[in-house]
Amino acid sequence: MSEPLRYSPEDAASPRVSGEKRPSRIRRWLREPLFHFLFAGALLFGVYQILNPASGQIDRTNQIMLTEDDLRQLAVSWLAQGRPPPSTAEMRQLVDERVSEEILSREAVALGLDKDDEIIKRRLVQKMNFLAQDIAALQVPSDDELAKWYAQNADRFALPPRATFRHLYFALDRAGARERSDAALARIAGKAANTPELAGLADPFMFQDYYAERTPEQVAREFGPPFANALFQLKPGTWQGPIQSGYGWHLVFIDAIEPRRVPTFEEVKSDVKTAWLDQKQSELKRTTFDALRAHYTVVVPPLESVDLRSLRAPQTPVGSMEPAPE
Template identity: 70%
Template sequence: MASQLARPQPTSELSESALDESQTGPKPPTPVRRWLREPLLHFLFAGALIFAIYQLLNPTANRTDRTNQIALTKDDLRQLAVQWLAQGRPLPTADQMHALIEQRVSEEILSREAVALGLDKDDEIIKRRLAQKMDFLAADIATLQDPGEAELRAWYTQNSGRFALPPRASFRHLYFSFDRPGARDRAAGILDKISGKPADTPEVATVADPFMFQDYYAERAPDQIAKEFGPGFAKAVFQLKPGAWQGPIQSGYGWHLVFVDAIEPDRVPLFEEVEPDVKSAWLDQKQSEIKRIAYEAMRARYTVVVPPIESVDFGSLRNPQAPIASTGVLPQ
């Protein structure tokens, strides 16, 4: 009896049990497995991966519009004033401060644009140098242009006044020093003696005082004469008639009797005489135009924020060694 109870169940009973389990189906998946199989999760993961790779390859792509804002603080304006005073100048006027601010903004814009172009790579140089590189780029673009002769001639016709040659005088002089009494009277007395004599008469040179520079000047322009003798002397020389001793004319050294050999009036040279200078001036103008247009386009992308100049206290920055501007000084 006992042996019969210990026997395993018949095969038919096992098959019925398996049949019952197949009808009920497999056990349901866990919540974690269900999420791992979700297509939306796969999409989000792929998107995050793509975004991470993009950010890695484009580290500056997430910049906001705030990077295009140049905000100067009151401390910045005070620093500009300090730099101004460090040069031994009085307090800057309002117009001068505006110019300093514009210069600072210009440097900041050009340096940012230079960095955006990658000009700062492997280059440990200050912002001003970066701004200069941007300036050089515009100059290089201009130098790539090669104007033809017809274009240069047309440009020269419109700008010929820039190449006008000043009048020139060739003259010799006799010098009477301030160090000796009655210099002007001595010059006037000598003029009576040498009047009507040629400029190269040997005895003429012995009647005056030794001069530290030249006795004869050939083809000198007014600014060249003014640089050596003073503007009043230069103006008087060009009012003299050639071919006779005249004077006395005062300079910064003393009194002079002057014999003008010739005066060449001012004139506009022919294009062929100044063609290389015309091309150089044309390139300079093109460079200026390209720089201006490029800078205006770059500046338009920036918002400049500057506190009112009147709200900054510059009083404590006064340089006691420098005079105070009488008009237009910033509020203190």
């Protein structure tokens, strides 16, 4: 007969008998709030590093590395000044200057000297604009694309009218300039442009007596806008006037007037490509800036609240005439 199984009250509470399992050390750690905090922090740090990979790249060696291309560039800059090829000693000096420049610029940034500096801001803005230009220049439009764009923007390339004319001048500083011009017109009305009767009728003019294929803008620069407007209202082939300018009175003979016209695509193809690239560059800059600005909140006080009436332009101190970047 087998002996009956014996157990004590302590045995009844034992996990081996009751079927309960003792909690492991790992499970106890998982229940700790401190572990939850550390895990959440590590997770956030990992996500940030993935989204911002450059943030963890800290230069702990303060290393300054010059490549062979850098040395060649130093030599090219040296030669561009009209000098002979640099010697070893001169190259060593150029390297020392480049290293000094790099060290000082890094230390200046570390000290925050680049903050709130208008010249640096302008230079950085300029480089951003150059970047947009470089990206836009990578686009190479096809002839079909340019032709289609030109058809939509042809008026931008319209050629202005042009006038070919000669004139007789009557100076204001001589008495009766208007009366003399009227009398001269009566004598030569209906005559050819080079009739012999023109000799001695008018006063010497300080510039030209004959102008070929001049646009309204060119005529306006020479004689003033009112004269240019009146000139292009005249008909070719006869003496007309008088027309007043800032100099005096003029009788005018129009040889020919070429009206405003829109050129063909082939005539202005190169100009069309340049204008197309300019537009693409402007669109790229505007789109990029709009996307960048969306990340910023701009806070400006009401303009009406700022009293500008008492302000004066600042005086530039003598000896600090540092030019702004172009």
